Amino acid sequence: MHPATVLAQLDHVTDGPTGGLVPALHPALTHVLPGEAAAVGYARSTNSGARAVEALVAKLEGGAAAAAFTSGSAAMQAVLAGLSPGDHVLLDTGIYYEFGRIIVAFGARWQIAVSFADFCELDSVAAALLPGRTKLVWAECPSNPLWRVPDMSSLADLTHAAGAKLLVDATVITPVLCHPLSLGADLVLHSATKYLNGHGDVLAGVLVTADADNIWAELVAARTAHGSILPPFEAWLLLRGLRTLAVRMARCSQTALAIAEALQGHAAIAAVHYPGLADDPHHALARAQFQAGFGGMLSLTLKGGEADAIKVCARLQVFRQSTSLGGPESLAEHRLSTEGAGSLCPPALIRLSIGLEEASDLLGDLRAALACD
Known part of the structure; x- marks a missing residue:
């Protein structure tokens, strides 16, 4: 189905017990389990609203899985938590200024090397990659505020040849306009505070992965450890925004x-x-x-x-x-x-x-x- 149809109907998500066309808000922190029923999970790990957001955005992006966070910055921190001292991160010179500052400060504190290259000049990227040491290449499409557009497929090829993962911040283009995973990206980040919500009243972030591998499991575990899952009310508002x-x-x-x-x-x-x-x-x-x-x-x-x-x-x-x-x-x-x-x-x-x-x-x-x- 066309993305507009999937979004308008929230991919046919309803309030299960009542059949309500608007999903219900469930703020419960924990649940009573009848008999041998499997645990639903404690709210620091999951909630029904976050799961609905994740399923919808993963489908729109063509991803294997998604994880919803309290903000785009919280999603970023979960990615950074997977790095180890001695690793190298490569950023675009045009990266969103606040993310750039946070990542540089994180690297300095945790002995992770951070460098910059012009991602619209592939020779610059190739020269900046450190095969075996570069673990993460952080792109933005388009870059903010000059709206420069990198060749994501070629960038992915260079990144993977160096043994690294490519993350694309796609906040501005959204899954309605582009699918970075189909162009070779490993992770897509959205500050869902912006277009995905669209009403200026929710802080939220979403990560989508092309492959739910061990690294993805570590990322979701970091979200639980940090307590940064998207809360039920914010998830409910985000679903409202995604419809349009x-x-x-x-x-x-x-x-x-x-x-x-x-x-x-x-x-x-x-x-x-x-x-x-x-x-x-x-x-x-x-x-x-x-x-x-x-x-x-x-x-x-x-x-x-x-x-x-x-x-x-x-x-x-x-x-x-x-x-x-x-x-x-x-x-x-x-x-x-x-x-x-x-x-x-x-x-x-x-x-x-x-x-x-x-x-x-x-x-x-x-x-x-x-x-x-």
């Missing part, structure tokens, strides 16, 4: 492309960063790897510099000036101000998360803010 994922992604992708095309060549803009643009340097790879659109994230680099970018953000009336992405409302931010000291983000860059508003209202808001002296 396909239509939300279609709408925000369509609007983002319209805005990107309309602002190309604007007198105040030096560059529009969006892989859906025909002349974007990453367009060909995006077309080859994505389905049904290019996502709702784009960025503008202004000609006027950092101060101008900050002023434009402050002038916006329809866009809300805030950090995050993937919600129903469109957001704008001066990204360097958010990332702070040590950021590699261009000073004049404005990051936009396109929501569900009318495209003409968003475009008019941007043009008015850009036109002011």
Whole structure:
């Protein structure tokens, strides 16, 4: 079935005892077991809501299994828990800044080497890999906030030749638009706080694996040890959000492309960063790897510099000036101000998360803010 159908019906998940079309919320921490019945499990290890999320996202990604967490960062920590002193982790230079900082700090504390390479330059990746020592290659597709698109199949080939696992953070593209596991990734990470939930009211993370091997069992065990399983209420809200994922992604992708095309060549803009643009340097790879659109994230680099970018953000009336992405409302931010000291983000860059508003209202808001002296 088409992903939109699977999502709208939650893959025919219902409240078992009643047949309710909306799955019930079960907050119980433990269960009474009749006779010789197998244990359902203590809530720190599993709950019915998390299992429903996991089954749905694993199906959408074409994965062998999924694990739901309290946040994308908690999912990341479970992956890092599987590393040992002396291991090497390779990150993209364009990795989401906060994850990059956390992984570097983790490596320094636990004697794990962390290095960076440009994942859009395969020669750079090949030179940075340490065969036998590199255990994890951490990619992001597309990278945030320049929305660069790596060749995931070639990246997977290089990673596996070095004896490592490839993780792809697919938060921005979602399983509606791309399936990294089918391109060779071993793990896919979603900050489900963003598009999967889509309402700006849940912290959640999901990991999906191509192969439920021993490493996956260790990862799930780490989640139990850390107590970071997605709680029942958050799982219930996430299932609600997932129902509309396909239509939300279609709408925000369509609007983002319209805005990107309309602002190309604007007198105040030096560059529009969006892989859906025909002349974007990453367009060909995006077309080859994505389905049904290019996502709702784009960025503008202004000609006027950092101060101008900050002023434009402050002038916006329809866009809300805030950090995050993937919600129903469109957001704008001066990204360097958010990332702070040590950021590699261009000073004049404005990051936009396109929501569900009318495209003409968003475009008019941007043009008015850009036109002011």
